[in-house]
Structure formats: C-alpha cells, structure tokens
Amino acid sequence: MNPLTILKQLHLSNLFFQALAGVALTFLVGYFVPPVGAFAEVIFFGFVVIFGIDLLLLFSKVEPAAGNRIVPQRLSNGDENTIRLQLSNQLNFTAQAEIIDEIPHQFQIRDFSISTSLPSGIEKEFTYELRPTERGEYDFGDINLFINSRIGFVRRKVSIAASQTVPVYPSFIQMRKFEMYAISNRLTDIGIKKIRRVGHTMEFDQIKEYVRGDDVRSINWKATARANDLMVNQYQDERSQNVINVIDMGRVMKMPFDGLHLLDYAINTSLVISNIALIKDDKAGLVTFSNDDSIVVKPEKKRTHIQRIQEALYNLNTNFMESDYERLVVSLRKHVNQRSLVLLYTNFETFSSMERQLPYLQRIAKDHLLVTIFFENTEMTKLLHEESKTIGQIYTKTIAEKFSFEKKQIVKALNQRGIQTILTPPKELSVNAINKYLELKARGLI
Structure with missing residues (x-):
C-alpha cells in the first residue's frame, strides 16, 4: 500500500497517547530510580511491538470495508424518512467502527455518528431517520468509517464513495x-x-330489482308494473x-x-x-x-x-x-x-x-x-x-x-x-x- 495513503488514513487514538504518556512517565521515574529505567525500556519496546501489530492488522487489506447507502428516490417533506446503511467488514477480525454519514447540510446535523462492531465477512444494516423541512435537492456525501482493532492504538479512516442527490417532494x-x-x-x-348524507343525491344510476334492505322510497312504480316485480331506482354520488x-x-x-x-x-x-x-x-x-x-x-x-x-x-x-x-x-x-x-x-x-x-x-x-x-x-x-x-x-x-x-x-x-x-x-x-x-x-x- 502507498505510504502516503497510509498516512492519510492513519489516526492515532486517545488510548495511544495515554499509553505513550505512561511510557514517558516511566522513563521520567527511571531517571531518578535506575532500576525503573531498565523496566521502562522493556515497556517502550512492548509498546512499539503492539503498535506495529495494530498497524499490520488494520492495513492488511487495501479495502478494509465495503458498503452503500439506500435512500428513497425522493424524500417526503415534513415526515420521518428512513435511511439505511449496509456495511461489511473485509478484514479477518471483528473490528470496532464509528460510522459518520455525510448528511445534507440542510439538516444542520453536526454530531451524527453510530458506534458499532463489524464481524468479519458479515454485512450489517443500520437505519436512521431524517425529517426534511424544505423542498428541493439534498446532497448526500460519502460514508466515513473509523475502524480499530481490539488493541485500539490506531484508527483507520475509510471513505466509501456514496455521493447522491435526492429531491424532497411535498408530503x-x-x-x-x-x-x-x-x-x-x-x-x-x-x-x-x-x-x-342528507337525502338522496340527484344523479340517477340505474333501475334494479328490489332486494331486502333497499329504501322503499326508491321504488319505481312504473317499472314495477311493467316487470310485474318490485323495481327500485339506484342513485350514485354526484x-x-x-x-x-x-x-x-x-x-x-x-x-x-x-x-x-x-x-x-x-x-x-x-x-x-x-x-x-x-x-x-x-x-x-x-x-x-x-x-x-x-x-x-x-x-x-x-x-x-x-x-x-x-x-x-x-x-x-x-x-x-x-x-x-x-x-x-x-x-x-x-x-x-x-x-x-x-x-x-x-x-x-x-x-x-x-x-x-x-x-x-x-x-x-x-x-x-x-x-x-x-x-x-x-x-x-x-x-x-x-x-x-x-x-x-x-x-x-x-x-x-x-x-x-x-x-x-x-x-x-x-x-x-x-x-x-x-x-x-x-x-x-x-x-x-x-x-x-x-x-x-x-x-x-x-
């Protein structure tokens, strides 16, 4: 993998700096207490080895994760619209991930994130709701993942291309x-x-045979005489x-x-x-x-x-x-x-x-x-x-x-x-x- 790409995707976690501060503190104590100094060197060596293993785990594959965003062809204004994210982990271990979706600027949501675990080789689906309040075109950006192993010294940023424009229509x-x-x-x-409904509507539909339950006021006496059977007028709504x-x-x-x-x-x-x-x-x-x-x-x-x-x-x-x-x-x-x-x-x-x-x-x-x-x-x-x-x-x-x-x-x-x-x-x-x-x-x- 290109070293420049590694540097762009590499993010050191808070745990890394806390561990590094602990190593530095051990060396400081070792300056005044010589036996502790030798112990500090062992700790530092272990820290470097663990850091290297974490890097190898996270950067073992060029594409550590894959996925896509499923958005309706159009969003409904003033209603909750369901957005789905489908993500899969391509690494050989269960990774911890923070998902940050680039939501359209109209929503002004600055702190959206989903923290989860992604088992190796298994696709997981995540959903969230968006309620637009303006009609027009909304631009979604990429799906960003910050992945780390159980060690947690390093986080790898992965951007999945998912830019799309979705119109927001009346509800x-x-x-x-x-x-x-x-x-x-x-x-x-x-x-x-x-x-x-008050009374009959005035739009005539047809004459039909009388059945029990029909309104007797609708009996058509002329049609009844001709057919020698009770016939009623049927009306329909105007x-x-x-x-x-x-x-x-x-x-x-x-x-x-x-x-x-x-x-x-x-x-x-x-x-x-x-x-x-x-x-x-x-x-x-x-x-x-x-x-x-x-x-x-x-x-x-x-x-x-x-x-x-x-x-x-x-x-x-x-x-x-x-x-x-x-x-x-x-x-x-x-x-x-x-x-x-x-x-x-x-x-x-x-x-x-x-x-x-x-x-x-x-x-x-x-x-x-x-x-x-x-x-x-x-x-x-x-x-x-x-x-x-x-x-x-x-x-x-x-x-x-x-x-x-x-x-x-x-x-x-x-x-x-x-x-x-x-x-x-x-x-x-x-x-x-x-x-x-x-x-x-x-x-x-x-």
Whole structure:
C-alpha cells in the first residue's frame, strides 16, 4: 500500500497517547530510580511491538470495508424518512467502527455518528431517520468509517464513495396515509368525522330489482308494473365536481411552525385533498397567486393527474411581497369556468388585513363555493393558557388575547357574508380540510 495513503488514513487514538504518556512517565521515574529505567525500556519496546501489530492488522487489506447507502428516490417533506446503511467488514477480525454519514447540510446535523462492531465477512444494516423541512435537492456525501482493532492504538479512516442527490417532494407519505384510509373507508380512525348524507343525491344510476334492505322510497312504480316485480331506482354520488386548491404565495405564508413554513403545510394538504378528491371521482386542480405570475393546473379527474399537481407543488416558494387578490380573481375567471369548491390557503393575522381583501373574496364567492383557510397561532394559544405572574406577562397575555379575538372576528365576518372558513392549527390542517370537504359534499353544496 502507498505510504502516503497510509498516512492519510492513519489516526492515532486517545488510548495511544495515554499509553505513550505512561511510557514517558516511566522513563521520567527511571531517571531518578535506575532500576525503573531498565523496566521502562522493556515497556517502550512492548509498546512499539503492539503498535506495529495494530498497524499490520488494520492495513492488511487495501479495502478494509465495503458498503452503500439506500435512500428513497425522493424524500417526503415534513415526515420521518428512513435511511439505511449496509456495511461489511473485509478484514479477518471483528473490528470496532464509528460510522459518520455525510448528511445534507440542510439538516444542520453536526454530531451524527453510530458506534458499532463489524464481524468479519458479515454485512450489517443500520437505519436512521431524517425529517426534511424544505423542498428541493439534498446532497448526500460519502460514508466515513473509523475502524480499530481490539488493541485500539490506531484508527483507520475509510471513505466509501456514496455521493447522491435526492429531491424532497411535498408530503407523499401523508398523502398515501390518507389515501389508504379513504379507500378502506376508515377515515374516522385518524380524526375525520363521519358525516351523515342528507337525502338522496340527484344523479340517477340505474333501475334494479328490489332486494331486502333497499329504501322503499326508491321504488319505481312504473317499472314495477311493467316487470310485474318490485323495481327500485339506484342513485350514485354526484361526481366530477371541481376541487381547486388555491395557495397564497405571499409573505404571510412565510411564518414557520415546528420547522415547516405555513406554505409547506398548505402544499402538503393540497396534495392530500387533491388525491382524496380524485379517489371520490372529483376533478382536482391547483392555482397559486402572489404579486406576479401564477401557476395553474386545470382540474382533471385522471388518477395520473396527481403527478402533475405534485410536480407543480414541488417548485413553489414564497416571496416577501403582499399577494395581489385581484390577480387571483382574474386567474380563476380565466381558467375555471365551472362552479367549483375553492379551498383558499392564506393567513390573516388582523381584521384589517382581511378587510382589505374582503371585496375580492366576496367576488370569488359569487362564482364558486369558497372556503378560506387560515391559521391559528399556536404559540399565542400557549400564552393564553399560561398563568401571568408579572406585569410584563399580563401585558403580553393581553396582546395575545386581542389577536386571538381578532381571529374569531375574522371567522364571524366571513361566515356572515356566506364564505366558509377553517381556522386551524397548522398540524391539524389536513384533517380539518378533509372534514370540511366531506361535509360540503355530504350537504350537497358542491
């Protein structure tokens, strides 16, 4: 092996320096006590021999270890993603190893390491979780191993080439979870309310023979007379209704909660709602708006349409300008011709900020069923439940109560004008949005 390579990979351990300090101390004592000096020479010789054996053990092979990192093709934003490391020891003895994986800089994890033992010739697998909070491309580096024998004087650094770039997409893990529950009709297990449908839907499906359990009010007497047997009308849920997710890209969506911006909560929920709508045979679409150009994905009901929506959501970013609601009105009139359920994800912190946009919201509500979704400030809610002990805390709590009251006033004002609202903590956004969608569908409002 190249001596330069050995020097690059060679790392002396703390144990080496402790043993060397012990040898030096023995020589120091031997200077004053001659018999100890002879003993110190024996110890030093033994130290050199053991050090040499340790070097031979660790550098006996050019490639002492092999392995790879298994990462999903894409990571899910805001969720725990499992990363797997598969490593094998090529040396002829069981080695102790410290594994340091080069994690993308976005996570800001500076102290990641796994200490383990690697038996000779046996592949071992290690897993850890990563929770990204930003969409985009994440660069993984090499896998670094610091290997040592049982002697422990020397550590050999081994770098396994494993550089790769992985994109982080809106939360498809959350989307699949809700999809699974929706397909199996178990949405109530995760907090979705079971809403009783009022009356019949008006979309006729077929006439069929009456069987026990059918609603007698659905008996078709004319068909019964012709067939000389009881016949009933069968209905199905109204289908192909438009569900449009509208996302505000302005500065109000930049506020962070639990590592994610409000925009990311809105993006993740838009993906979930779009997928649920497609499962329910509705058409899902997407519109974004800010102070400049918008993105429009026209509503369709093909199951593959969810991929187009996901790709559109992947590249969304907020800016620091105030959003232009007039642009939103124009965009909806231009691209959405059919009356639709419009889920508007935005945020109003004060009553006056809502009042400025109210004429545009009312204009949208004339053409569509508008649901305005904005966020409860969970940090402020915590303040409201804390006991105030000082004048400063009383003052802070009073201001928090004022903002909380304004949020309730916004809900009341919008409801009075026929605009549906959802005021929700960011973490409960998906559940509350699905509940509202299913409620409006059950009431026959869309």
